Amino acid sequence: MVLGTPAHNALNGTGGTPPRKNITRKEDVMFISINHLTKDFPRKPRALDDVTCDLPHGMVGLIGPNGAGKTTLMRILAGIIRPTSGQVLMDGHDLKDTRTRRALKRTLGYLPQDIEPYPQLTPLEFLDYVGVLKGIDDTRERMRQAHELIERVGLTDVADRRIGGFSGGMRRRVGIAQALMADPRLIIVDEPTAGLDPEERMRFRTLLAGLGGDRTVILSTHILDDIAQTCPYVFVLRQGRIRYDGPTEHLTEHATGRVWLTQPSNTPPPAGMIVANAVTTARGVCYRVITDTPPADAHPMDPTLEDGYMVLIEEHPDQH
Numbered sequence: 084m085v086l087g088t089p090a091h092n093a094l095n096g097t098g099g100t101p102p103r104k105n106i107t108r109k110e111d112v113m114f115i116s117i118n119h120l121t122k123d124f125p126r127k128p129r130a131l132d133d134v135t136c137d138l139p140h141g142m143v144g145l146i147g148p149n150g151a152g153k154t155t156l157m158r159i160l161a162g163i164i165r166p167t168s169g170q171v172l173m174d175g176h177d178l179k180d181t182r183t184r185r186a187l188k189r190t191l192g193y194l195p196q197d198i199e200p201y202p203q204l205t206p207l208e209f210l211d212y213v214g215v216l217k218g219i220d221d222t223r224e225r226m227r228q229a230h231e232l233i234e235r236v237g238l239t240d241v242a243d244r245r246i247g248g249f250s251g252g253m254r255r256r257v258g259i260a261q262a263l264m265a266d267p268r269l270i271i272v273d274e275p276t277a278g279l280d281p282e283e284r285m286r287f288r289t290l291l292a293g294l295g296g297d298r299t300v301i302l303s304t305h306i307l308d309d310i311a312q313t314c315p316y317v318f319v320l321r322q323g324r325i326r327y328d329g330p331t332e333h334l335t336e337h338a339t340g341r342v343w344l345t346q347p348s349n350t351p352p353p354a355g356m357i358v359a360n361a362v363t364t365a366r367g368v369c370y371r372v373i374t375d376t377p378p379a380d381a382h383p384m385d386p387t388l389e390d391g392y393m394v395l396i397e398e399h400p401d402q403h
Contacts, residue, residue, distance in 0.1 A: 086160050089218070100173075106188060109402045113140075113174055113190065113299055113305045114172075114173070114175070115160070115171065115173055115299060116136065116137050116138075116171070117137070117138070117172075118135055118191050118403065119135055119167035119168065120133070120135070120156075120170070120173070121166060121167050121168045122152070122155050122159065122164075122167050122323075123165050125152050128322070128323075129323050130152045130323055131152045131155055131166070131323045131324075132152075132322070133169075134156065134169070134320075134323070135169075135325075136325060138299055138301070139299070139309070139316050140295070140297075140298065141295040141296070141300070141334075142291065142292065142294075142295035142300050142302060142313050142314040142316070143300065143302065143314060143317070144303075144304075144310035144313075144314035144315050144317035144318070145157070145301055145302065145303040146303070146304070146307065146310060146317060147319055147320035150319060150322075150332070151320040151323065154273055155235055155274075155319055155323075156304070156320065157195050157273055157303060158195075159178075160178075160271060161187075161191060161225075162178060162187050162188070162191070165179065168279070173187065177318075179267070184391055187199070188216070189265065190265075190267055191269050191270075191274075192262035192264070192265075192267035192276055193273070194259060194270075194273060195273050196273040199254070199257040200258065201246065201342055202246050203244055203245060203326065204248030204333050205230050205245055206233050206238050206241065206244075206246060206257050207230070207243060208234070209243050209257060209261065210229035210232060210261055211226060212228065214228060214264050214265060217264055217378055219265055224271075228265070228266075229264070231265065232260040232263050233260060235258075235260070236259050236287075237286060238253065238256055238257065251278040252278045252283055254278075255278050255283075255356050256279075256283070256287075258321055259287060259290070263294075265355075266295060268298050269298065269299050270298060270301070271301045272300070272301070273303050274303065274305070275291070275302065276309060277303065281377065284306075286310070288309055288312060295313075307388045307389045307392060308387075308389075310331065311331060311335070311387065311388040315332075316329055316331060317330075317388075319334070319336035319349075319392065321396065326395060327395055331388060334388060334392060334395065335387060335388045335390070336386070336391065337369055337391040338387075338390035339388070341373050341374060341381065341394070342359070342371065342372075342381070342384040342385070342386045342387075342390050342395055343371070343372050343377040343380045343383060344369055344372075344375055344382045345372060345378050345379035345380075346378075346381070347364050347366035347367035347368065347369050348365045348368060348369075348370075349368065351368075352378065353378075355374070356372045356373065356374040357372060357397050358372055359372065359389065359390055359393055361376040373394060
């Protein structure tokens with residue numbers, strides 16, 4: 084680990100905002116710079132606290148505990164709410180500017196955690212409506228995109244049925260399709276696979292992975308395996324501050340050589356060990372633990388992104 088990087092700072096408890104990364108700018112990809120962003124809500128803890136970073140192009144993961152500020156940050160980036168202080172620059176234009184916010188709507192695909200497409204509309208009608216809002220004036224082009232996206236999310240057979248009769252997973256797929264209308268340069272998705280079955284989750288993960296080549300896709304989810312499989316870069320937020328900012332594989336490496344699987348036992352691991360998982364067997368419970376001093380007869384395991392994340396969250400409490 085390189086001294087002075089956000090990974091080093093996070094693991095050693097140094098305070099303050101992590102130093103800004105030098106992000107390579109790719110032509111025709113929206114460049115997003117966040118500077119000292121703070122957001123306060125009345126009678127609540129500070130939601131975002133001096134967030135400063137540049138977002139790379141491609142797939143970017145955003146993870147953190149509940150209440151970390153992830154949804155607040157995404158809503159600011161989507162132009163839905165404004166920060167208390169600080170700024171967001173998109174291609175050098177301040178998001179506080181009304182013209183910038185208006186232009187963003189045409190180049191943004193946003194899937195919030197809770198989306199309720201109009202129940203009286205069919206998927207085709209809803210996507211046509213979204214296309215109008217995004218400035219696609221040509222009716223044929225709107226319908227071409229709508230049909231293509233409905234096929235990509237697996238709703239062709241129900242394209243002419245009213246959304247009100249859909250299951251939660253099907254409505255989620257409609258939401259995914261609307262986020263992709265007008266070929267957006269920036270896509271923000273908040274818990275996109277919530278309510279999807281494993282097959283639907285895999286389909287959407289594959290779809291997302293193919294989108295990050297020529298745009299920025301911000302993915303926030305509690306399913307860290309989805310981040311590990313699709314996002315080369317990840318941010319960790321906790322209590323409104325960036326705790327890690329860097330390659331996903333480097334966060335995983337925080338737990339290298341420290342992950343163990345215990346033998347079946349009826350006795351829980353000693354205090355001080357991070358218990359990542361527990362599986363009950365006929366002979367007792369096998370614990371997946373993160374520790375520098377493994378129990379006797381424990382087997383070493385390859386670390387996962389979740390292991391590295393738990394090291395960051397559990398072993399290095401916030402310092403203000």
